[in-house]
Amino acid sequence: xxxxxxxxxxxxxxxxxxxxxxxxxxxxxxxxxxxxxxxxxxxxxxxxxxxxxxxxxxxxxxxxxxxxxxxxxxxxxxxxxxxxxxxxxxxxxxxxxxxxxxxxxxxxxxxxxxxxxxxxxxxxxxxxxxxxxxxxxxxxxxxxxxxxxxxxxxxxxxxxxxxxxxxxxxxxxxxxxxxxxxxxxxxxxxxxxxxxxxxxxxxxxxxxxxxxxxxxxxxxxxxxxxxxxxxxxxxxxxxxxxxxxxxxxxxxxxxxxxxxxxxxxxxxxxxxxxxxxxxxxxxxxxxxxxxxxxxxxxxxxxxxxxxxxxxxxx
Amino acid sequence: xxxxxxxxxxxxxxxxxxxxxxxxxxxxxxxxxxxxxxxxxxxxxxxxxxxxxxxxxxxxxxxxxxxxxxxxxxxxxxxxxxxxxxxxxxxxxxxxxxxxxxxxxxxxxxxxxxxxxxxxxxxxxxxxxxxxxxxxxxxxxxxxxxxxxxxxxxxxxxxxxxxxxxxxxxxxxxxxxxxxxxxxxxxxxxxxxxxxxxxxxxxxxxxxxxxxxxxxxxxxxxxxxxxxxxxxxxxxxxxxxxxxxxxxxxxxxxxxxxxxxxxxxxxxxxxxxxxxxxxxxxxxxxxxxxxxxxxxxxxxxxxxxxxxxxxxxxxxxxxxxxxxxxxxxxxxxxxxxxxxxxxxxxxxxxxxxxxxxxxxxxxxxxxxxxxxxxxxxxxxxxxxxxxxxxxxxxxxxxxxxxxxxxxxxxxxxxxxxxxxxxxxxxxxxxxxxxxxxxxxxx
Numbered sequence: 191x192x193x194x195x196x197x198x199x200x201x202x203x204x205x206x207x208x209x210x211x212x213x214x215x216x217x218x219x220x221x222x223x224x225x226x227x228x229x230x231x232x233x234x235x236x237x238x239x240x241x242x243x244x245x246x247x248x249x250x251x252x253x254x255x256x257x258x259x260x261x262x263x264x265x266x267x268x269x270x271x272x273x274x275x276x277x278x279x280x281x282x283x284x285x286x287x288x289x290x291x292x293x294x295x296x297x298x299x300x301x302x303x304x305x306x307x308x309x310x311x312x313x314x315x316x317x318x319x320x321x322x323x324x325x326x327x328x329x330x331x332x333x334x335x336x337x338x339x340x341x342x343x344x345x346x347x348x349x350x351x352x353x354x355x356x357x358x359x360x361x362x363x364x365x366x367x368x369x370x371x372x373x374x375x376x377x378x379x380x381x382x383x384x385x386x387x388x389x390x391x392x393x394x395x396x397x398x399x400x401x402x403x404x405x406x407x408x409x410x411x412x413x414x415x416x417x418x419x420x421x422x423x424x425x426x427x428x429x430x431x432x433x434x435x436x437x438x439x440x441x442x443x444x445x446x447x448x449x450x451x452x453x454x455x456x457x458x459x460x461x462x463x464x465x466x467x468x469x470x471x472x473x474x475x476x477x478x479x480x481x482x483x484x485x486x487x488x489x490x491x492x493x494x495x496x497x498x499x500x501x502x503x504x
Numbered sequence: 505x506x507x508x509x510x511x512x513x514x515x516x517x518x519x520x521x522x523x524x525x526x527x528x529x530x531x532x533x534x535x536x537x538x539x540x541x542x543x544x545x546x547x548x549x550x551x552x553x554x555x556x557x558x559x560x561x562x563x564x565x566x567x568x569x570x571x572x573x574x575x576x577x578x579x580x581x582x583x584x585x586x587x588x589x590x591x592x593x594x595x596x597x598x599x600x601x602x603x604x605x606x607x608x609x610x611x612x613x614x615x616x617x618x619x620x621x622x623x624x625x626x627x628x629x630x631x632x633x634x635x636x637x638x639x640x641x642x643x644x645x646x647x648x649x650x651x652x653x654x655x656x657x658x659x660x661x662x663x664x665x666x667x668x669x670x671x672x673x674x675x676x677x678x679x680x681x682x683x684x685x686x687x688x689x690x691x692x693x694x695x696x697x698x699x700x701x702x703x704x705x706x707x708x709x710x711x712x713x714x715x716x717x718x719x720x721x722x723x724x725x726x727x728x729x730x731x732x733x734x735x736x737x738x739x740x741x742x743x744x745x746x747x748x749x750x751x752x753x754x755x756x757x758x759x760x761x762x763x764x765x766x767x768x769x770x771x772x773x774x775x776x777x778x779x780x781x782x783x784x785x786x787x788x789x790x791x792x793x794x795x796x797x798x799x800x801x802x803x804x805x806x807x808x809x810x811x812x813x814x815x816x817x818x819x820x821x822x823x824x825x826x827x828x829x830x831x832x833x834x835x836x837x838x839x840x841x842x843x844x845x846x847x848x849x850x851x852x853x854x855x856x857x858x859x860x861x862x863x864x865x866x867x868x869x870x871x872x873x874x875x876x877x878x879x880x881x882x883x884x885x886x887x888x889x890x891x892x893x894x895x896x897x898x899x900x901x902x903x904x905x906x907x908x909x910x911x912x913x914x915x916x917x918x919x920x921x922x923x924x925x926x927x928x929x930x931x932x933x934x935x936x937x938x939x940x941x942x943x944x945x946x
């Protein structure tokens with residue numbers, strides 16, 4: 191008796207959201223099968239891989255390979271160009287690490303100038319990530335949304351505390367895309383999407399950031415939340431959970447012990463950079479398997495591996 | 505499991521003889537369906553009925569033992585539906601064609617990875633030795649012996665039954681991989697004679713299905729499914745489709761654990777192999793064969809496995825006690841928090857980032873987060889004072905400053921009353937603020 195696998199397609203699907211404009215646009219989301227199950231139905235849009243740079247560029251400190259990749263690029267715009275040219279890169283994410291009032295406290299005006307230079311320098315879609323300071327991000331995003339108008343930029347992220355201003359300025363006033371960030375809980379994710387749409391933001395302008403964790407740091411919550419969100423979107427046709435999911439993996443994985451403990455403190459662990467690369471790669475792969483439609487990574491080696499993994503599954 | 509009382513009733517003698525202790529056969533059948541009594545209580549069941557019942561009550565996926573480890577036995581596709589039961593194992597890939605120097609180096613490198621994380625030993629549980637058809641028995645035996653010296657469980661892949669027989673007769677092996685449509689009878693004989701788990705493969709899922717049915721008919725249910733060849737796409741599809749068929753569509757022949765070889769899918773590409781291992785940890789690989797295992801591979805992969813194979817109904821805990829961070833000694837400041845593993849990792853990570861020596865005290869709070877355990881009365885001034893006493897903190901540490909989590913700032917006064925010698929300081933609400941807090945505090 192031959193065995194025939196039963197394909198599982200769903201009548202509901204994930205919303206398709208284009209980022210960027212023209213020939214350089216990338217569409218994330220789409221599709222009506224469980225994450226990466228392209229044997230059930232071919233992929234509508236493969237998951238996208240973004241490359242993160244920061245305005246400060248400090249992330250390359252202590253990482254010889256990463257520093258070598260960006261060698262000679264002294265401004266954020268120059269680094270962004272190199273990031274966009276990375277093998278496997280679909281989009282660039284500019285993270286305003288330096289805008290944090292608790293850190294460098296770079297002024298909004300300076301950040302806006304950087305954002306403008308970056309968006310004009312690259313030929314790939316841009317994602318702008320904030321400083322994680324709720325008040326500063328509101329100001330920063332509104333101003334950046336204005337100078338990046340017509341570029342279809344995604345802003346990460348609006349949270350429950352500041353979604354109103356960010357949703358109104360980025361999405362409603364300037365037609366940009368907004369990330370809705372919740373902390374690893376399906377109900378919180380849905381609630382924020384409901385609030386955003388009630389504000390008037392179209393579901394087609396919302397990308398979910400369900401929160402993340404590095405592998406080993408409570409990733410079970412991330413995996414289960416993503417899986418439940420995808421099952422609710424597809425099986426139960428929950429329209430408030432059908433937005434694609436983006437996960438900023440790099441900022442989580444490059445700050446855990448495994449990726450920052452110097453080799454001199456942990457000689458048996460071996461190269462710091464290699465540990466960071468594998469932590470980033472393993473976490474990104476687990477995010478994609480759980481239901482993420484776009485990941486944001488930092489290291490060229492991780493970007494290449496994850497792009498190769500996605501290509502091999504198509 | 506799926507059998508209802510009525511289905512069982514149809515199989516009983518329907519004589520109401522009461523020999524089982526129940527007034528009627530119907531009452532007995534109902535109890536059996538609920539799992540209250542065993543079907544063997546009825547002395548009059550026909551062997552045929554018993555067979556039908558035992559088949560119907562068999563779990564959808566068998567549990568297979570490899571050495572001291574258990575594989576399979578899963579009942580759900582996603583961990584949130586209930587829990588995953590048996591964590592996947594890792595195996596190091598060796599091939600008899602490799603040079604001795606290569607084999608020694610690979611083994612030595614992988615054996616260095618042996619550490620503990622949240623009360624679990626992390627190491628490569630198995631060694632996978634590939635013996636190609638053209639290889640001699642002498643060479644195969646020599647390599648497998650070398651692998652066996654590590655004390656790890658040995659998996660041999662060999663498609664020639666005579667060669668396989670010579671090897672497994674000479675060295676203790678746990679799993680023999682290599683049965684397929686062409687050689688299953690002879691391979692089955694070798695595996696059965698030595699009591700080995702037999703790894704089965706097929707050129708596609710239909711052939712695999714047929715071969716497993718034949719092996720089962722020949723009385724072997726100690727199997728493991730060898731997933732795919734060198735195509736990543738096919739291997740991933742097979743892993744998912746096999747598990748789905750077993751759990752959702754009741755395809756008994758696919759109710760076995762799996763073995764996936766990522767070294768074969770991405771030869772020598774360790775980063776891509778790590779990405780693949782991560783994928784198969786989440787999606788149904790039971791033994792994952794890797795080209796190497798260093799700390800760089802192990803730290804994220806074992807951490808991820810420890811996360812995914814936790815029971816969602818039970819919180820993950822760390823051992824209560826003193827964790828001296830950044831070279832803290834008896835004069836360093838103390839900070840206390842709960843034993844929920846996630847809390848411990850986030851807090852200890854931030855303290856390590858600050859570089860300030862701190863004695864992190866982990867109190868027994870039932871494995872819940874700060875606020876949850878506080879609300880449940882498991883993290884209070886009383887339990888903190890009791891912890892300090894029971895773990896003899898005052899004799900082990902001279903410093904008398906105790907930092908409380910900001911979320912339980914309300915406990916400050918009470919803790920001061922219970923621990924009059926201590927200076928109690930309220931720390932930040934979120935772990936992420938610890939770096940600044942500790943630097944300022946110093």
